[in-house]
Amino acid sequence: MILEGLAKTTLLGVEMGMTLVLVTVGLTLIFGMMDVINFAHGSLYMLGAYFGLTLVSVTGNWWLALLAAPLLVGLLGGLIEYFTIRPLYGRNPLYHILLTFGFAILLHGLVTEIWGGQVQNIETPALLSGSVDLVLFSYPLFRVFLLCVSIAVTAALWVAIRRSDFGIVMRASAHDSEMVDALGTDVSRVFTAVFVLGSVLAGLAGVLLGTSQAVDPGMAASVIIQAFAIVVIGGLGSYRGAVVGAFVVGMLNAFGPTFAPQFTDALLYLLMAAVLLVKPAGLFGNPEGA
Amino acid sequence: MPSERMSHEKRSIKCSRRKFLAGSGAAVGASLAGCLGGGSGSSESVKIGFVLPFSGTYSFLGESIVNGVKLRLDQQLGGEIDGRTVEYVRQDTGADPSTGASITQEFLQSENVDFLVGPVSSAVAGAMKPEIASAGSAIWLNANAGNYKLVSDNCTKYHFRTSFNTWQTSAPLASFINDNIADNVVLSYANYTFGQQSKNLFREEFEDVGGTIVDEIGAPLGTSDYSSFLQEIENSGADAVFSFFAGSDAVNYIKQFDSFGLGENMTQTGSGFLLSADTLPAQGTGALGMYSLLHYTPTKQTDRNQAFVDAYSTEYDATPNVYACQGYDSGLAAEIAVTEAGGTDTDTMVSGLAGAELDSPRGYLKFKESTHDPVMDMDIRQVVETDDGIQNEVVETLSKVEGPTWGCSL
Numbered sequence: 263m264i265l266e267g268l269a270k271t272t273l274l275g276v277e278m279g280m281t282l283v284l285v286t287v288g289l290t291l292i293f294g295m296m297d298v299i300n301f302a303h304g305s306l307y308m309l310g311a312y313f314g315l316t317l318v319s320v321t322g323n324w325w326l327a328l329l330a331a332p333l334l335v336g337l338l339g340g341l342i343e344y345f346t347i348r349p350l351y352g353r354n355p356l357y358h359i360l361l362t363f364g365f366a367i368l369l370h371g372l373v374t375e376i377w378g379g380q381v382q383n384i385e386t387p388a389l390l391s392g393s394v395d396l397v398l399f400s401y402p403l404f405r406v407f408l409l410c411v412s413i414a415v416t417a418a419l420w421v422a423i424r425r426s427d428f429g430i431v432m433r434a435s436a437h438d439s440e441m442v443d444a445l446g447t448d449v450s451r452v453f454t455a456v457f458v459l460g461s462v463l464a465g466l467a468g469v470l471l472g473t474s475q476a477v478d479p480g481m482a483a484s485v486i487i488q489a490f491a492i493v494v495i496g497g498l499g500s501y502r503g504a505v506v507g508a509f510v511v512g513m514l515n516a517f518g519p520t521f522a523p524q525f526t527d528a529l530l531y532l533l534m535a536a537v538l539l540v541k542p543a544g545l546f547g548n549p550e551g552a
Numbered sequence: 553m554p555s556e557r558m559s560h561e562k563r564s565i566k567c568s569r570r571k572f573l574a575g576s577g578a579a580v581g582a583s584l585a586g587c588l589g590g591g592s593g594s595s596e597s598v599k600i601g602f603v604l605p606f607s608g609t610y611s612f613l614g615e616s617i618v619n620g621v622k623l624r625l626d627q628q629l630g631g632e633i634d635g636r637t638v639e640y641v642r643q644d645t646g647a648d649p650s651t652g653a654s655i656t657q658e659f660l661q662s663e664n665v666d667f668l669v670g671p672v673s674s675a676v677a678g679a680m681k682p683e684i685a686s687a688g689s690a691i692w693l694n695a696n697a698g699n700y701k702l703v704s705d706n707c708t709k710y711h712f713r714t715s716f717n718t719w720q721t722s723a724p725l726a727s728f729i730n731d732n733i734a735d736n737v738v739l740s741y742a743n744y745t746f747g748q749q750s751k752n753l754f755r756e757e758f759e760d761v762g763g764t765i766v767d768e769i770g771a772p773l774g775t776s777d778y779s780s781f782l783q784e785i786e787n788s789g790a791d792a793v794f795s796f797f798a799g800s801d802a803v804n805y806i807k808q809f810d811s812f813g814l815g816e817n818m819t820q821t822g823s824g825f826l827l828s829a830d831t832l833p834a835q836g837t838g839a840l841g842m843y844s845l846l847h848y849t850p851t852k853q854t855d856r857n858q859a860f861v862d863a864y865s866t867e868y869d870a871t872p873n874v875y876a877c878q879g880y881d882s883g884l885a886a887e888i889a890v891t892e893a894g895g896t897d898t899d900t901m902v903s904g905l906a907g908a909e910l911d912s913p914r915g916y917l918k919f920k921e922s923t924h925d926p927v928m929d930m931d932i933r934q935v936v937e938t939d940d941g942i943q944n945e946v947v948e949t950l951s952k953v954e955g956p957t958w959g960c961s962l
Contacts, residue, residue: 270783274780381834519771524770
C-alpha cells in the first residue's frame with residue numbers, strides 16, 4: 263500500500279514534470295537565444311488548445327489536430343517575430359516585454375471574442391481513452407501517452423541543440439550573434455526559426471493539455487506563471503535548467519498534497535525564493551546556457 | 553459572442569425607436585446616449601445599474617445575468633414597469649473589489665439608480681455593501697454573490713439576494729447523502745473563501761445528521777492538474793466525496809477524477825457549480841452518475857421553467873444557465889418592487905419586496921422577511937445521458953429551503 267502510493271506519486275511527479283518541460287522549453291529557448299522575455303508564450307499555448315478544439319470539431323480527427331494546430335501556432339509565432347519583435351532587437355529589453363505583454367492581452371480578447379468565455383475541452387481520442395495496468399496500480403492511458411511525447415520531444419530537442427548543424431548555429435548565435443553574422447550566417451533568420459520552434463512547442467503543449475485539461479481563456483495566465491517560476495528556478499535561458507526546473511516542480515506538485523497539504527500553492531514560490539537566495543542566476547543560469 | 557452582441561444592437565434599436573415615438577425629436581446619437589445611461593433618472597423612469605464583470609474570467613456570467621434581466625424587463629414587459637420606462641447603465645467590475653466600490657458610488661451618487669444588479673464575486677460584494685448601506689438610495693439585487701457573511705455581518709435592508717447563499721448550495725445535500733449514498737465522506741474544495749465556506753457548512757450539517765467526515769483536501773484555486781490531490785482523496789478510503797469547485801477547476805477536477813477511475817469505489821457529489829450546465833459539455837461522460845445540489849436546473853420539468861427556457865433560447869440562441877435565471881429573478885424583483893410601491897421610493901420598495909414571492913423559473917422563491925435572503929426550492933440532480941447530451945436530471949426537490957439567519961433580523 264505504501265510502496266504502491268509512493269510509486270504512483272513518483273510517476274505522477276515525473277509525468278507532471280515532463281509535461282511542464284513541454285510548456286516551458288519554448289520560453290527558455292527564446293530567451294536564451296534572443297534575450298526576449300515572451301509574455302505571449304502562454305497565449306500561444308492557449309491558441310494551440312483552441313486551434314485543436316476547432317480542428318477536432320471540424321474534422322473529427324484528433325491526430326490531425328495534434329499535427330496541424332502546433333504548425334498554425336508556429337506560423338503565427340513567425341509572423342509575430344518577423345513583423346513586431348524583429349524591429350526591436352538591440353533595444354532595451356523592456357520594449358519586448360511591453361510588446362509581448364500587449365500580445366497576451368490582445369490574444370486573450372480575441373480568443374474570448376471568437377470562442378467565447380465558457381469552459382470547453384478537446385475530446386480524448388478513442389485510441390487513448392481508458393487506463394493501463396502498471397502492475398501496482400492502473401494509470402490513465404492518455405497520461406502515459408503525454409509522458410512519452412514529452413520525453414521524446416525533450417530528447418529530440420536536446421540532440422538537436424547539441425549535435426545538429428542548426429543547433430551549433432543556434433548556440434553560436436546566442437553566444438555572439440555579431441560574429442555569426444560576420445561569418446556569413448543570417449542571424450535574423452535563425453532568430454525567426456527559434457521563435458517559430460518555441461511557438462510550435464507551445465502549440466503542441468496546448469493541444470495535448472487541452473485534451474486532458476479544461477480549455478478556457480484563463481489557461482494562458484495560469485500556465486505562464488508556473489512556466490516563469492520554472493525558468494527562474496532552472497536559470498533563464500538554460501535548456502538544461504528548464505528541464506531540471508520542470509522536473510523539480512513536477513515532483514513538488516506530486517508530493518506537496520501528501521506532505522504539506524495546507525501549503526501546496528506556496529511551495530512553488532518558497533522553492534523559487536530559496537533558489538534565488540542561494541543561486542541568484544538559477545540552478546543552471548549562465549549567459550551561455552542554451 | 554455573437555448572440556450577446558446581437559442583443560445589444562436589438563436593445564439600442566428598440567430604445568431609439570421608443571425615444572422617437574415619444575417625440576423627443578432628438579438626434580439618434582443623443583437618444584442612444586440617453587438609452588445607454590447618459591441622461592438622469594427622471595421620476596417617470598426606473599434606472600437599473602449593472603455592477604458586473606464584462607471582461608475577464610467572469611464576463612460570461614455577467615452577460616448571462618444581463619440577458620436574464622432584459623428578458624424580463626425588455627422582451628416581456630416591453631421596457632416598462634407600471635408605465636415607467638426602464639433605463640440601464642452598466643460598468644465593468646472585472647474581479648476587482650475597489651472598482652466595484654467606486655462604480656457603486658458613481659451609480660448611487662451621479663446616476664441616481666433605483667436598483668443595483670450584481671456583482672458576480674463575493675469579494676466585490678463585500679466592498680459594495682458599505683456604500684449601499686450608507687447611501688440608502690437604491691435596492692441592491694444581489695444576482696450572484698453567495699457569501700453568507702453579507703448577511704451574518706451587519707446585514708442591511710437594502711440587500712436582496714436574488715441568487716443563493718453558501719449554506720443553501722452545500723448543507724442541504726448532507727442528509728440526502730447520509731440517507732442514500734454513504735455515511736462517510738471526504739471533502740475536496742477550491743481553497744478560497746467560497747470553497748472553505750461550502751465545505752465547512754456541509755461538514756457541520758453532515759456531522760449533525762450523524763455522518764463522518766473522513767478527511768478534507770483543499771487545492772489552490774485555479775489548479776489545472778488535480779492528480780496528486782485525487783490520490784489523497786482515493787487514499788482516504790471514503791465511500792463518497794463532497795466537493796466545491798467551479799468553472800475550469802470543476803472541469804479539470806471531474807475529468808481527472810474520472811480518468812483515474814475514482815468513480816469505481818466512491819460516489820462524487822457536490823455543490824451544483826461542480827456539475828452545471830456550463831461545465832457539463834466539457835466534463836462529458838466522465839460526469840455521469842454524479843450528484844449535485846443547486847437552485848436552478850434548466851431541464852426542470854415545470855411549466856414555468858419550460859416557458860423561461862423557450863423564451864430565453866428564442867431571444868439569445870442559448871440555453872439559460874443558473875446566472876441567467878438569477879438575472880431573470882432580479883428583473884422580476886425590480887418589477888414587483890416598483891409595482892407594489894407605485895413608484896421608486898427606496899424605503900417603500902424595500903417594505904414591498906420583503907416577504908414577496910417571485911414567479912421564478914427555479915420554483916418557489918421568496919425574500920425572507922428577516923434577512924432578505926431567498927427561501928427557495930433546491931434541486932438534487934444526477935448527471936445522466938439523454939438524446940440532448942449530458943445533462944442534469946432532478947432526482948429530488950427540497951422545498952422552501954431557508955437556512956440560518958445568522959443573527960440578522962431586519
